[in-house]
Amino acid sequence: MPLYQIHAAIEQRTEAIREAHPDWPCRKGCDDCCRSLASEPLLSEPEWSLLRPALSGELLQRIAANANAPRPVTCPLLDRETGACLVYAVRPLACRSYGYYAERGKVLGCHRIEAVAAADDSILWGNHTALDRETSAFGPAKPLSEWAMSVIR
Numbered sequence: 001m002p003l004y005q006i007h008a009a010i011e012q013r014t015e016a017i018r019e020a021h022p023d024w025p026c027r028k029g030c031d032d033c034c035r036s037l038a039s040e041p042l043l044s045e046p047e048w049s050l051l052r053p054a055l056s057g058e059l060l061q062r063i064a065a066n067a068n069a070p071r072p073v074t075c076p077l078l079d080r081e082t083g084a085c086l087v088y089a090v091r092p093l094a095c096r097s098y099g100y101y102a103e104r105g106k107v108l109g110c111h112r113i114e115a116v117a118a119a120d121d122s123i124l125w126g127n128h129t130a131l132d133r134e135t136s137a138f139g140p141a142k143p144l145s146e147w148a149m150s151v152i153r
């Protein structure tokens with residue numbers, strides 16, 4: 001399945017969840033997850049090809065400077081003042097599904113999402129295992145800084 005179709009499928013799932021739960025915690029400016037990443041974002045080649053044109057020279061430098069940052073990592077693509085993603089329209093798959101998908105019974109999200117999951121067992125979470133299966137065709141995901149440095153050099 002091409003990347004744009006996967007994006008559409010994720011969008012459909014997240015929209016459905018938001019419609020069924022208008023007070024869903026994920027919203028613009030809620031950036032705890034972008035400030036406490038286990039590692040810098042990982043992207044497959046098609047995701048990088050989509051993201052690359054949105055990156056200015058300044059952003060590329062910021063990404064490169066953030067390589068090997070200690071955990072928890074703040075994403076270099078976050079606008080730290082507004083809490084908004086600077087590349088929202090072309091953000092990686094992991095960012096699109098986080099807060100809305102589950103894997104082997106465990107939701108992928110922050111403590112707010114875990115609390116929602118614990119309080120409501122009617123939520124139709126996205127299937128992260130199926131998503132991984134779909135995206136495995138894109139090849140290995142690499143750190144954002146590795147992609148950035150390949151075009152800076």
Ligand code: SF4
Nearest residue numbers: 025026030033099110
């Ligand atoms: S996963 Fe948590 S921190 Fe991230 S946007 Fe959703 S509610 Fe906010």
Ligand code: SF4
Nearest residue numbers: 034075077078085095
């Ligand atoms: S790319 Fe955007 S949504 Fe993803 S972690 Fe970075 S700032 Fe957050």
